[in-house]
Amino acid sequence: MNGVVDGLPLIDHHCHGVVRDDLSRAGFEAMLTEADASGPLHGSLFDTQIGMGARAICAPLLELERFAAADDYLARRADLGWDEVTRRMLAGTGIAHYLVDTGFLADALTTPRELAAYTGARASEIVRLETVAEEVLARSEPVGFAAAVRVALHERAVTAVGFKSVAAYRVGLDLDPERPSDAEVDAAAVEVLRNGTAARIAHPTLTRFLIWAALDFGLPLQFHVAYGDSDVDLARCDPLLLTPFLRASSGLGVPVMLLHNYPFQRSAGYLAQVFDHVFVDVGLTLHNVGVRADAVLAELLELAPFGSVLFSSDGFGLPEIYAVNTTLFRRALTAFLDDGIAREYWSTADAERVAVMICSGNAERAYRLGAS
């Protein structure tokens, strides 16, 4: 597979814009991992897998020595400015198409179009369901909320290529698999308004409603699964908790995308095998686990059919994440496929075909992206 994967274009089916500003050391470290910030007990977050990755992979892109010290890296970064740094970080990623989640901190980040423009790539939008519902609730009465959300989703579905749920962050993944009635939904909307929690909806009925409302449009539906920051309760985010919902939605032919999944990537692979509509990735995980990316991706590929595995970087805020994630992803996929060739378990031709599927083919099919 010598270099084959390195030459393949990627469809990044889950990512975000980068910060349109220069960053202090504290600001940079706060965006490196899922920790809120460096702390007095652990010390600098540069002493993590992703911190090492930035110094190893990104420093040379700024014409520094590999392994440049953190302060030297940040000084050079400040000299060049965020725009030039972004240009350099994205230049070599090989991402041909960004599917951008625009539902979180959009004002501080580059738009999908701006992000793609750095490399002449395509950009499409993924609509975050909770953000739409919060916008609707902020401007309208709870009576008729269900209907109003459907209208809003319909408007967004004209240009978007998929939806995303952050149920994991709001109520966990042990969801009742039933679709709620509009009356239940409207009553729940009254409840969250009364509780003063309408700005951050975390109500099981509304979560379920959004998911089923999204499925009606037939667009792929993404779920944040497991690994995230300290707001998420990982014990309630095992992808296996989605089993009843996946069973209930299995006859619709609408793709459901399980993002990240760590440390439950094997369970995600299982779900992808037994449910034809389930697609999986390890997204955010790869740049955070650094040298262990090979091991983690290989675990996903134990049970998941090769036709159900996707690439995503979950690039967010720092363009360095795009550079580190794509580098690690290509290395890990190459290592996995080379291992099978060395064991005479598959041919080089099959390995190349599988590589194209995982880098772009599966996403093209599931999101019906076609040619630009």
Added chain:
Amino acid sequence: MNGVVDGLPLIDHHCHGVVRDDLSRAGFEAMLTEADASGPLHGSLFDTQIGMGARAICAPLLELERFAAADDYLARRADLGWDEVTRRMLAGTGIAHYLVDTGFLADALTTPRELAAYTGARASEIVRLETVAEEVLARSEPVGFAAAVRVALHERAVTAVGFKSVAAYRVGLDLDPERPSDAEVDAAAVEVLRNGTAARIAHPTLTRFLIWAALDFGLPLQFHVAYGDSDVDLARCDPLLLTPFLRASSGLGVPVMLLHNYPFQRSAGYLAQVFDHVFVDVGLTLHNVGVRADAVLAELLELAPFGSVLFSSDGFGLPEIYAVNTTLFRRALTAFLDDGIAREYWSTADAERVAVMICSGNAERAYRLGAS
């Protein structure tokens, strides 16, 4: 360990017959993995670890090139016919004794005797508890159900070498560890008859009853654990959920076999260490994870005493599964033992002794198989 494991006979303590018929491509793919069928979203199930394994390991057994295309493989398979294909697939497995679960789709599959006859091996029977109970309930009154089941199990225990529970599929493994009274059991039988669910018993009281009734015979009791098809709810099948039951049954001296266990093989190994009556395998897992078999088996062998680990193929339907599973098992066990030798952690003599234990010695002791 150069070739040592390859030469050892295996006792396959959990397996099934193969289909007595030729198969279409759709029929073949439906039996390859735990998915119901190939689907429009994922594509062909040949693009999985087991699909690759069939083309890599089985094609040469049909005098095709390694990595023959799926259609060429199936055409050659049809030319030879299922009986000759089965003969070729089983010829090199080295299975000396099959312990066959006869409780599922028995009419469509070869009998234990037929299966073993292909290679002059021994065959014994494992009796599936739920099947016995369903037969009893179909022909008798619910009053006296408990007693009638005990009579039926007694008849089967004369020739069987063990029992099997599919509690995982029916009610999950978070079982109340107490043995129910006969009155409770008969009442539960009335309930399932009334509910019209008697043909597929999924009642916690009846599940517990069957388990304790089986233990009374002193024969090893197998549990399906975790990995299976989409009917199983994996979140309720972590082997750790059996802890209260294992504690309750630990004084009886009756072996309890935990089958498959993926992705919880490390937890299964833990249970095997702390409970002397617990035996473990990774069964079905190995052919499904393909090139990752080494990694998965090694995880089981982290905590499990070497005296508590068994071999099973979970061969079912397709004889190819026997060929792929035994090949991967021998490779994985060899890799594990060679690793310890290379690290000077155990001697070659110890490694060879452990290999014999895992391939056949532990099963002989636990199932009291003796010589034929």
Added chain:
Amino acid sequence: MNGVVDGLPLIDHHCHGVVRDDLSRAGFEAMLTEADASGPLHGSLFDTQIGMGARAICAPLLELERFAAADDYLARRADLGWDEVTRRMLAGTGIAHYLVDTGFLADALTTPRELAAYTGARASEIVRLETVAEEVLARSEPVGFAAAVRVALHERAVTAVGFKSVAAYRVGLDLDPERPSDAEVDAAAVEVLRNGTAARIAHPTLTRFLIWAALDFGLPLQFHVAYGDSDVDLARCDPLLLTPFLRASSGLGVPVMLLHNYPFQRSAGYLAQVFDHVFVDVGLTLHNVGVRADAVLAELLELAPFGSVLFSSDGFGLPEIYAVNTTLFRRALTAFLDDGIAREYWSTADAERVAVMICSGNAERAYRLGAS
């Protein structure tokens, strides 16, 4: 990293004394693993990873051949006597400072001072909360129990460097994160006295009380997490169950140490990343998984910041555990760091700095150990 880690002093932040007596084969095997004893079904516990480790690593320390037979090993051990064997086992561990949990079977084991004296190391004490509470309850009235425990902890905190909770063994880790009132605590004390369970406190309110009372002293608080003997219910000991408590205690700046963690070491690493006050190790796990120590430690180091990872042996009873655990820890840490160097993911200088952090620096900072 050729030999660098081998030369670094270790702070063993969780360990126990060794048995002050010679041991029969049965007595020795009973202390090797987390099983109660060798059993009729599994056979000798020498046929485990740790059993192999004793013969591989410890036999030469008694001037026997590597891989000496178990009986020869035990005969030589008896000839030398427990004191001389202990001296030899500890001589090469490189442990510079033992933080000894004195709350379990203290009468049968060497004291911290005795343990450290074998090699001229330092010793400090970790106070087990439940033991203190049980002592208070044995000698005083339940009215005023909360206040009496605080006084007792205050006395112990004068010389101790940390506290330890065995909540995992008593009530599981799915703790209500709230601090109970003194009235609730005293009422719970009345209840356990009435129930006759005061000698082994297993009451959720008392467990929570002890944890919060300990945090008030600002000393690091250790939790036994997951892997242990058959008394523990591993399904209730996933470290993720501590998430609500960790969120509640995250603003205090008091270190919380999660010990062992197997098979949930990846989840522990996640908690260490998102909570600055969480430190993690794999303690007991390493000598029990033997040749797999590299794989298990590497999983902990996927998400855990390098500033949050500690070393502990959980040496207990058998001095062999110290020898095997430290050998495996040094090998595993070396393998992990060398892998990153080989991948050009960090520099040798960074690897050496991280090695010092994990071997001793992080523990020095978290426990404020300073120089002796």
